[in-house]
Amino acid sequence: FLDVLQGLTTLKLFGRSRDQIAIIRRISERFRDTTMSVLRVAFLSALALEMLATLSTAIIAVEIGLRLLYGRLDFDEAFFILILAPEFYLPLRLLGTRFHAGMSGAAAAERIFAVLASPPESPSPLRREGDLRPPHLTPSRLLHAMERGPGGEAITFHDVHYAYNDGNRPALRGVTFAIPPRERIALVGPSGSGKSTAMQLLLCFLEPTAGRITVGDHDLYDIPADEWRARIAWVPQLPYLFAASVAENIRLACPDAPLDAVIRAAQQAHADTFIRALPDGYNTPIGEQGARLSGGQAQRIALARAFLKDAPLLLLDEATANLDPDTEALIQDAIRILLHDRTAVIIAHRLRTVQDADQIVVLDQGRVVDTGTHTELLARSGPYRRLVTAKEKY
Numbered sequence: 001f002l003d004v005l006q007g008l009t010t011l012k013l014f015g016r017s018r019d020q021i022a023i024i025r026r027i028s029e030r031f032r033d034t035t036m037s038v039l040r041v042a043f044l045s046a047l048a049l050e051m052l053a054t055l056s057t058a059i060i061a062v063e064i065g066l067r068l069l070y071g072r073l074d075f076d077e078a079f080f081i082l083i084l085a086p087e088f089y090l091p092l093r094l095l096g097t098r099f100h101a102g103m104s105g106a107a108a109a110e111r112i113f114a115v116l117a118s119p120p121e122s123p124s125p126l127r128r129e130g131d132l133r134p135p136h137l138t139p140s141r142l143l144h145a146m147e148r149g150p151g152g153e154a155i156t157f158h159d160v161h162y163a164y165n166d167g168n169r170p171a172l173r174g175v176t177f178a179i180p181p182r183e184r185i186a187l188v189g190p191s192g193s194g195k196s197t198a199m200q201l202l203l204c205f206l207e208p209t210a211g212r213i214t215v216g217d218h219d220l221y222d223i224p225a226d227e228w229r230a231r232i233a234w235v236p237q238l239p240y241l242f243a244a245s246v247a248e249n250i251r252l253a254c255p256d257a258p259l260d261a262v263i264r265a266a267q268q269a270h271a272d273t274f275i276r277a278l279p280d281g282y283n284t285p286i287g288e289q290g291a292r293l294s295g296g297q298a299q300r301i302a303l304a305r306a307f308l309k310d311a312p313l314l315l316l317d318e319a320t321a322n323l324d325p326d327t328e329a330l331i332q333d334a335i336r337i338l339l340h341d342r343t344a345v346i347i348a349h350r351l352r353t354v355q356d357a358d359q360i361v362v363l364d365q366g367r368v369v370d371t372g373t374h375t376e377l378l379a380r381s382g383p384y385r386r387l388v389t390a391k392e393k394y
């Protein structure tokens with residue numbers, strides 16, 4: 001539902017918002033059904049518990065009345081007990097609420113444990129049949145091949161398909177493009193066009209349902225995922241900051257990095273000044289999700305992580321949030337330095353970034369609808385031009 005609503009502006013721009021009405025109606029109807037059945041149970045259980053508590057209080061009241069009548073109890077005592085009686089039954093009334101909270105907790109825990117218990121890597125269906133990797137290509141040789149020469153090897157998507165929900169929800173439908181070494185590739189397209197899915201594939205969090213991704217002549221999935229990810233710096237849109245010190249948060253990718261390397265990375269990311277202004281400098285603990293840092297500061301911490309990691313391949317999901325012009329300029333400058341001499345794939349939301357890219361890949365509904373440089377694509381007055389002219393943030 002959120003996905004549809006968030007993408008509404010883009011859908012409107014592409015004249016496709018009408019298609020979404022049926023989807024929104026179906027989702028809302030399902031939501032109404034679920035809510036009503038939850039409310040039914042909640043009201044019924046609350047009613048039963050309330051009845052029990054009220055009847056019990058009434059029995060006490062009658063008993064007190066009888067004792068007062070026969071003079072076996074003072075009025076003061078009787079009045080005091082009568083006031084206390086509802087309090088005595090309060091936990092019973094709260095039982096319903098607590099029970100529901102407990103049920104949500106149990107349901108959440110079940111899903112968390114299912115994730116924790118899932119195997120970390122699912123071998124590719126191709127490789128399950130038997131290892132197709134040529135015997136001479138050990139992982140370290142593959143990685144060596146990847147980094148050979150001044151420019152390394154190109155990463156290529158060959159007719160890549162990917163579908164979520166066991167193949168029922170296609171996200172990429174035959175995507176082909178190349179990421180030549182030391183070039184900056186910008187992925188652009190409306191929400192839901194498959195940009196994040198392409199990133200997840202590059203990060204080896206997903207495997208294509210059909211097609212191949214190659215590094216030089218080799219299949220990406222022949223390289224052990226951990227070794228591949230060690231060569232990638234990933235800067236997401238909303239970086240996750242852990243409840244640890246600023247320095248530990250920057251050190252995430254290189255836990256053994258000395259403090260001066262951390263400081264250097266922070267300086268390159270234009271984060272050093274604000275970190276030093278924190279109460280305890282680099283040792284200041286950050287609350288969960290960086291509660292004490294602004295969005296712009298959290299992004300600079302994520303950039304500092306990338307500088308510290310110094311990986312040959314950079315994957316960047318540019319933030320869409322509006323930042324103040326100074327912070328924006330600092331972040332753009334840090335990104336510019338970070339991109340220097342590196343292969344980079346960027347989910348681009350800013351005009352500057354796409355203008356600077358060596359190649360722009362325009363995605364729509366899981367397909368590559370155009371590729372080229374900013375000038376070439378603008379001249380073609382295709383989907384890219386529509387995106388650029390219509391989207392406010394461009």
Ligand code: ADP
Nearest residue numbers: 164165169170171190191192193194195196197
């Ligand atoms: P973009 O990054 O361009 O917004 P995505 O790659 O996130 O696009 O999404 C492509 C399509 O895949 C969309 O239709 C989206 O709803 C769907 N999708 C993305 N992630 C998931 C998921 N985890 N489960 C099911 N469908 C998903």
